[in-house]
Amino acid sequence: MSENFQPFPHFSTDALHAGQDPEQWNCKAVVPLISLSTTFKQEAPGKHSGYEYTRAGNPTRTCLEACFAAIEGGKHACVFSSGLAATGTVTSLLDLDDHIIAMDDLYGGTNRFFRNIGKARGIKTSFADMRNPEHVKKALTPKTKLVWIETPTNPTMRLVDIKAVAEIAHAYNADIMVAVDNTFTTSYFQRPLSLGADIVFHSVTKYLNGHSDVLMGALMLNSTTLYEKLQWHQLAAGAVPSPFDCYLVNRGLKTLAVRLKQHQHNALTLAKHLEGHPKIEKVIHPGLPSHPQHDLAVKQQRGFSGMLTIYVKGGLKEASTFLSSLKVFTLAESLGGYESLAELPSLMTHASVSAEERAKLDISDSLIRLSVGLEDIEDLIADVNQALDKAIPSD
Ligand SMILES: *Cc1c(COP(=O)(O)O)cnc(C)c1O
Numbered sequence: 001m002s003e004n005f006q007p008f009p010h011f012s013t014d015a016l017h018a019g020q021d022p023e024q025w026n027c028k029a030v031v032p033l034i035s036l037s038t039t040f041k042q043e044a045p046g047k048h049s050g051y052e053y054t055r056a057g058n059p060t061r062t063c064l065e066a067c068f069a070a071i072e073g074g075k076h077a078c079v080f081s082s083g084l085a086a087t088g089t090v091t092s093l094l095d096l097d098d099h100i101i102a103m104d105d106l107y108g109g110t111n112r113f114f115r116n117i118g119k120a121r122g123i124k125t126s127f128a129d130m131r132n133p134e135h136v137k138k139a140l141t142p143k144t145k146l147v148w149i150e151t152p153t154n155p156t157m158r159l160v161d162i163k164a165v166a167e168i169a170h171a172y173n174a175d176i177m178v179a180v181d182n183t184f185t186t187s188y189f190q191r192p193l194s195l196g197a198d199i200v201f202h203s204v205t206k207y208l209n210g211h212s213d214v215l216m217g218a219l220m221l222n223s224t225t226l227y228e229k230l231q232w233h234q235l236a237a238g239a240v241p242s243p244f245d246c247y248l249v250n251r252g253l254k255t256l257a258v259r260l261k262q263h264q265h266n267a268l269t270l271a272k273h274l275e276g277h278p279k280i281e282k283v284i285h286p287g288l289p290s291h292p293q294h295d296l297a298v299k300q301q302r303g304f305s306g307m308l309t310i311y312v313k314g315g316l317k318e319a320s321t322f323l324s325s326l327k328v329f330t331l332a333e334s335l336g337g338y339e340s341l342a343e344l345p346s347l348m349t350h351a352s353v354s355a356e357e358r359a360k361l362d363i364s365d366s367l368i369r370l371s372v373g374l375e376d377i378e379d380l381i382a383d384v385n386q387a388l389d390k391a392i393p394s395d
């Protein structure tokens, strides 16, 4: 498996400069200013600079949104106070009795949102195994307004053919919004808009910020009509991030490309090491030829992030001892930061998914999700080896 993927053209230049032109500030600041002011002076009533009140718009936020649109290959971007606030905003565009088709293997919080909050608002969600795009065709109804894709999924790394699903949904009804959660792979390695999606979703909290110190969500898109609706929701519902958080994310973005290359290298190296390890039952990484959808991964993505899923031999006891014995990896939820993290989805991130659903998705008590960070790979391999030795005695 080669790591010599061709990046999208201009990615790093956009991540460094889009929306950051020093000419926009009187002082010509190279680094975007943090504009903490909640309100902006008007020349005459209703005659303003483009900014009135920070919930509606803020200069530091504008810089970040312009940069996000550019790196995703889109026209527009809107940021929100968390990933789930962004999911909630997309769902707010739907009416009573409208219908969502979602991937059946979803981030736990997205699953909980559709099942509970969506349902309470009178929106029905069907969950489909979109590995087969025909399942989407079967689930479509005249009330379907949103198709929510996550690929690769969390934590079992199932892939969805974005182009095939978008074509099926739009052939049925061109007004259906096809949204793709691109958190795992990021705009550096996957561009859903170019594959026919209408909206790209990111939990910015993860790789885009990359330093585990900001909670934020983003939506990137090309349709100006849809963008105006989302912007209206930023103003009317108010789930917007602070200017300081926008500044931090903008700073994190500058190293996205170099971080992702190293995440990819470390995760693939560890995946290959573990695939031959006698104390490991199974390794799931879309970059390994053993992954059942490896061909789709290579076709649809330009590379892989630091996410890696393993099944240790044994059950809950072995998995728990393994996790408590790690010294370089930290036992914690979340992913996509510079630091390596490990977690047990069945008791942590996916505890809100019913036991029955988890069984269907192969999320067993021996499944461990690793977010492989930027430490030296030798130290990561040694750490996993020593924890496996503590958890599982050699025969
Ligand atoms: C974390 C995450 C979310 C939710 O985002 P928050 O920023 O935590 O609200 C959604 N999808 C995926 C894949 C995630 O990892």
Ligand SMILES: *[C@@H]1O[C@H](CO)[C@@H](O)[C@H](O)[C@H]1NC(C)=O
Binding pocket: 073, 074, 075, 193, 194, 195, 196, 222
């Ligand atoms: C989206 O908009 C961008 C910027 O205008 C453009 O380059 C791109 O081709 C558009 N993508 C699609 C899929 O229409």
